[in-house]
Amino acid sequence: MKHDALSSRKLQKNDNTLLNNLVVAAVILITMAILKSSKFFSFTNFQSMAYQLPQYGLMAFAMALAMISGGIDLSIVGMANLSSMIAALMMIKLANLIPNQNLIIYVIIISCLIAILIGLLCGLLNGLLISKIGIPPILATLGSMQLFSGVSIILSKGNAINRLPPLYAKIGNYALFNIVPLPLLIFILLALSVSFMLNKSAYGIKLYMVGSNTKAAKFSGLHVDKIIIQTYCLAGILSSVSGLIMMSRLNSAKSDYGQQYTLQCLLIAILGGVNPQGGHGNISNVMIAILIFQFLSSSINMFPYFSNFYKLLIWGIVLLGVMIWNKYSKSR
Amino acid sequence: MDTTPQTAEIILKASNIKKSFSGVVALDGVDLEIKKGEIHCLAGENGCGKSTLIKIISGVYGMDSGKIELNGHTYHKISPIDSIRNGVQVIYQDFSLFPNLSVMENLAYNTELAQKRTFVNWKRLRKIAEEAIRMIDFNIDLDQKVELLSIANRQQIAICRALINDAKLIIMDEPTTALTKKEVQNLFRIIKLLQVKGISILFVSHKIEEVFEISERLTILRNGKNVLACSTSEIDNQDFSYYMTGKKFEMSCYDPTIDYSATPILKVNNLSLKNGFNDISFSLYRGEILGITGLLGSGRTELALSLFGICPADSGSIELNGIDVKITSVFDAIQNGIGYVPDDRLTEGLFLDQAISDNIIVSNLENLSNKIGILDNKKRIAAIKEWLEKLSIKTSDPRDNVQTLSGGNQQRVVLSKWMSRNTAILILNGPTIGVDIGSKNEIHTILRSLAEKGMGILIISDDLPEVLTTCNRILIMKHGNLMGRLKSSDISELELARECISN
Amino acid sequence: MGKKRLGHEFYVFLAIVSLSLIIQARSGQFFTLNNIVDLMVSFIVPAIFAMCELIVIISGGMDVSFPAVASLSMFATTKILLSMNYTGNVFFAFLLSGSFGLIMGAINGALISIFNLPALIVTLGTQSIFMGILQGALNAQEIAEIPKVMFDFGNAKLFVATNPLNGLKSNMSSSILILFAVVIITYVFLHFTMWGRGVYAIGGDSNSAIRAGFKVKQIKFSIYCFVGIVAGIAGMTRVCMMQNCQPNNLIGMEMTVIAAVVLGGTSVKGGSGTIIGALLGTFLLTIISNSLLLLSIPTYWQSFFTGLIIIIGTGVTSFQLILSSHRLPSMRKSKNEA
Known part of the structure; x- marks a missing residue:
């Protein structure tokens, strides 16, 4: 029976994103296999990819969620830096206060929880500005981006905050069985949870509906404002976790870390088939887009005569290429 | 009685128009004939080919075969410019106005563009606009922004704009949809006024009373074919519904x-x-x-x-x-x-680009999920199937977007949304x-x-x-x-x- | 045209006046000639950018690539002029920079009008490409010494304002004439050409614009070309005024310029916006970034204040919209029927 196809809720018809992206991923892998086989397909390379990917991958999910709701979140990097900045300052302060170095683990845990709370509050601010005050998402998050990084700058006077407890970096670099890095584990866990929320929960359906038509959502009795606020809060939480990971990798916090990630996350979301108009996109496709992005990024790094800035050029071309490709494949 | 002079010249004659879209036949040899100064009604159910025919006459779509005679010129291919030059003006349902601009600008720009102006002369705009509203004795503040006007006023602006562009034939696509009874009467007054000036009106509608009240002749389409072309006085309500649908209804x-x-x-x-x-x-x-x-x-x-x-x-x-x-x-x-089915289905009632299945259950999610909001897939599928069947919503795949459905089926989806939660x-x-x-x-x-x-x-x-x-x-x-x-x-x-x- | 209520511009103006009064009260230095001149000078480049962004936003688009366009144009021009030891008229420098800008603007315009892609995302992509070319292909570093003609132009001043109290002097740069020219050209384009009215028409309803006979694709394309040219000129102005060429100096400015334009009452949904509003919005943000020192607030508060102003400014307009939409839909109609 055809109706049984219903069991997979979000397998949108005529959606070629998955296939396209798998092809792209395969092309990159094959190209690298031919050009730099030994270097690319090495344990070290894959492990370093596994360390790099989570920090912007989580922000990409945040961006994707905001875009599905029909908006955009330009403040993800600002939220990440602000929450890691506050976590860093707390860790340093508290670590100096406590006499017993064995207790430092609790300091770290508390600081991380506070950071996540900060991310939640930042997201809450975004959500309120968008839903209750009615500022268009692009402007609201543009403003809050300035605000969040402004607060980070004020807190740090524009400097990098170093001298974190060494244990923190150690935790960040921990790898399960010496293979799977902790950040990657966190990333996978969060990816599964977000995916589960979108596909298996009432919130998921509501989110797509609000993204597709706010007015109809209101007339269907959905709490539109609540859903928007929840979504931006979720984006805030994801960004703050990403900020914590970034802090552990760089062993410091600074107000202007990771500024290139806004564009990258937008690129990943679009590559992953998230429609900028809202209402469409799913996490597994975004996941594949993140992988493609990481493959591509690592591949470029293997050609040392490519200046790092060429990445910018390539990201721009990929973004426009994907947009044009989507346009053409849809019009057929 | 038929008030059209028998000897009146024919302003538009479309014969044997055929048009199909990627294999689906929309028009299958349709004829349409409109005389000068005539109020002609084009009627038919949704999807009968009315709008396709209008778009072919106005040059938006090309025709596959057939010909159109306008003012004596014969066209096998007609472009929007040909159509406008021959005095064909279409007033679409959305009126094609600029909500953010003033009444004056809305009235004058078409003329200015047709004359290929490069620079704007505000005095000239005002003159054009004043002339335009005088044509139907329409009294309005020319500096008012259009977004602040009522639907009826917007329609009159669209009519005025058509008039100053030397309209000989004005096509009105379902002009009464958003009007009140009083406004409809005013519209009819304007239409009669235009008729006196020798302008022909093609009135597209499926509202029986209006067709009988205003039109002199009518053409009915069904499934892309002509089913009737006659004087309005020759048929009655029952005939009309029959010709429209091909079915007899008991009222x-x-x-x-x-x-x-x-x-x-x-x-x-x-x-x-x-x-x-x-x-x-x-x-x-x-x-x-x-x-x-x-x-x-x-x-x-x-x-x-x-x-x-x-x-x-x-x-x-x-x-x-x-x-x-x-x-x-x-x-x-x-x-x-309490459930509510809004009048504006497309913007308030449905999520057009979302699956039919999700549209059905959207208001009923808390009954289909557990306390922490996780969906019960079995219940969900059962609910969807139940309502698809109960309301006989015709779809090959409930995962398709709602916009793939016809108007009637879409309205059933809106109904099912409420019925599914024991409203x-x-x-x-x-x-x-x-x-x-x-x-x-x-x-x-x-x-x-x-x-x-x-x-x-x-x-x-x-x-x-x-x-x-x-x-x-x-x-x-x-x-x-x-x-x-x-x-x-x-x-x-x-x-x-x-x-x-x-x- | 008849205006029945005080426009948004008026409120921005009020905000500027009250902010100035506060700063004056706290520092006593705001209403001094040299401070006003300083403000005007730092207003020049953002205001030129605001003019091009204004047109884009009115048309319903969004351009975030203009700082990249400006940077790449000014850097390439400076490099070329240096390499040929150019000594001719400074006009040629602006022409060359504007032409580079035009090429980049045309790329934006083509992608947006031909492929009908969302402007924000296209320009995010091209911004990345232009920066990639600038920093990667051209391997741009700061150029400390710029051609003499440009240097001289940047040094030229209309007058010098002196603060009688402390003797501080500020030069009113001749570059402000470029701003005047750009503003006048934008004004004439927007108000006295069918092209300009077409920009408003497209922003209002692009389907209607097509039916009315506006050449929508051409207009859209030319909007981004205009942005490119003006951005190129703005970049050159910047180099001349700074007396050196810093390729990364303008990055990030797109956000404040957009904020300034929106603050001035331009709707991000397109269709409405005025030059006066955009200029006032830009001036407001310029005051904030310039006056922190006068108030002895550390400069690292700037980002915070900018964000706050963006949120408050856009929030006020948006909230009014929400409030008015809470009123009954029929009220509007009945008012007009009466």
Whole structure:
């Protein structure tokens, strides 16, 4: 029976994103296999990819969620830096206060929880500005981006905050069985949870509906404002976790870390088939887009005569290429 | 009698027009002939090819075969510019106006562009605009922004704009859809005025009364073919519906036996809303279909929105089954078993680019998920299947977008959204706007069977025949007040219309 | 045209006046000639950018690539002029920079109008590409010494304002004439050409614009070309005024310029916006970034204040919209029928 196809809720018809992206991923892998086989397909390379990917991958999910709701979140990097900045300052302060170095683990845990709370509050601010005050998402998050990084700058006077407890970096670099890095584990866990929320929960359906038509959502009795606020809060939480990971990798916090990630996350979301108009996109496709992005990024790094800035050029071309490709494949 | 001079020249003659879109035939050898100064009606159900034909005449679509004669020139291919040069002007349903610009600019730009102007001369714009509104004695502030105007005023601007572009034939696509009865009369006055000036009107509509009132000749299309072309005086209402749909319909009143001694399922006491309505009281009993009619601006829509919690009332009370309830939000209304089918289905009722299945269950999610909000997939699938079947929504795959469905099927999806959550009171605002006659009757049948099963139904509509045949009681609203209540079997359409307009 | 109520511009103006009064009260230095001149000078480049962004936003688009366009144009021009030891008229420098800008603007315009892609995302992509070319292909570093003609132009001043109290001097740069020219050209384009009215028409309803006979694709394309040219000129102005060429100096400016334009009452949904509003919005943000020192607030508060102003400014307009939409839909109609 055809109706049984219903069991997979979000397998949108005529959606070629998955296939396209798998092809792209395969092309990159094959190209690298031919050009730099030994270097690319090495344990070290894959492990370093596994360390790099989570920090912007989580922000990409945040961006994707905001875009599905029909908006955009330009403040993800600002939220990440602000929450890691506050976590860093707390860790340093508290670590100096406590006499017993064995207790430092609790300091770290508390600081991380506070950071996540900060991310939640930042997201809450975004959500309120968008839903209750009615500022268009692009402007609201543009403003809050300035605000969040402004607060980070004020807190740090524009400097990098170093001298974190060494244990923190150690935790960040921990790898399960010496293979799977902790950040990657966190990333996978969060990816599964977000995916589960979108596909298996009432919130998921509501989110797509609000993204597709706010007015109809209101007339269907959905709490539109609540859903928007929840979504931006979720984006805030994801960004703050990403900020914590970034802090552990760089062993410091600074107000202007990771500024290139806004564009990258937008690129990943679009590559992953998230429609900028809202209402469409799913996490597994975004996941594949993140992988493609990481493959591509690592591949470029293997050609040392490519200046790092060429990445910018390539990201721009990929973004426009994907947009044009989507346009053409849809019009057929 | 036919007032058109028999010798009148023919301004437009389309013969044997064929057009198909990727294999689907939209027009299959259609003819259309319009004389100078004639008011001609093009009628047919949704999807019969009316709009395709208009777009071919105005040059938006090319035709596969056939020819069009305009003012004696024969075209096998016609471009928008050819069409405009021959004086064909189309007034689309959205009027193609610029909401952010002034009336003056809206009126003048077409002319300015046609004359290939590079620079703007504001004085000249004003002159053009003044000339334009004079043509139909239209009195309006030229500096007003169009977004602040009523639909009727916007339509008049569109008509004026067509006139100053030397219109010889004005095509109006469903011009009365968003107008009140009074505004429709004004539109008809303007149309007659244009006729005196020798301008032909092609009036596209599927509203029977209007077709009979205004047109001299009519052409009916069905499934991309001509079924009739004759003088309006030659046929009557029954014929008209038959030609439109190819089916015979029995028109009968809804006259259920109601127990008026029981507690009403909905009782409204002295409900008032500032700038909306005053002191409204009425009861709705089990099994009833209650019609609320009145002109646009009479407060009927506001009353509905109030009951559904979108614009909560300022004072008064609402009782459900004898119990006082507070409705201050849509959520309250839904929790109390009230559902609302909006008049603007496309923007308020449906999520067009989302799956049919999700549209059906969207208002019922808390019943299909557990406490922490995780969906029960079995329940979800069962609910979707149930409503697809019960309302016979025709789709090959419920995962398709709603916009792939026809108007009638779309409206059924909106209905299913409410029926799926055991709604006790369903408020429908213009339940069959944009729905073809065939589906219209089916929707009315569904509503009746719902009422018979005990749901209370409130229909807000200014489609008087619809109110008369579907509802058993009718309330008439005027200037925010409830002015009359009657049984639908006691009144004729004409009397009802008079009631609505009288002061 | 008849205006029945005080426009948004008026409120921005009020905000500027009250902010100035506060700063004056706290520092006593705001209403001094040299401070006003300083403000005007730092207003020049953002205001030129605001003019091009204004047109884009009115048309319903969004351009975030103009700082990249400006940077790449000015850097390439400076490099070329240096390498040929150019000594001719400074006009040629602006022409060359504007032409580079035009090419980049045309790329934006083509992608947006031909492929009908969302402008924000296209320009995010091209911004990345232009920066990639600038920093990667051209390997741009700061150029400390710019051609003499440009240096001289940047040094030219209309007058010098002196603060009688502390003797501080500020030069009113001749570059402000470029701003005047750009503003006048934008004004004439927007108000006295069918092209300009077409920009408003497209922003209002692009389908209607097509039916009315506006050449929508051409207009859209030319909007981004205009942005490119003006951005190129703005970049050159910047180099001349700074007396050196810093390729990364303008990055991030797109956000404040957009904020300034929106603050001035331009709707991000397109269709409305005025030059006066955009200029006032830009001036407001310029005051904030310039006056922190006067108030002895550390400069690292700037980002915070900018964000706050963006949120408050856009919030006020948006909230009014929400409030008015809460009123009954019929009220509007009945008012006009009467």
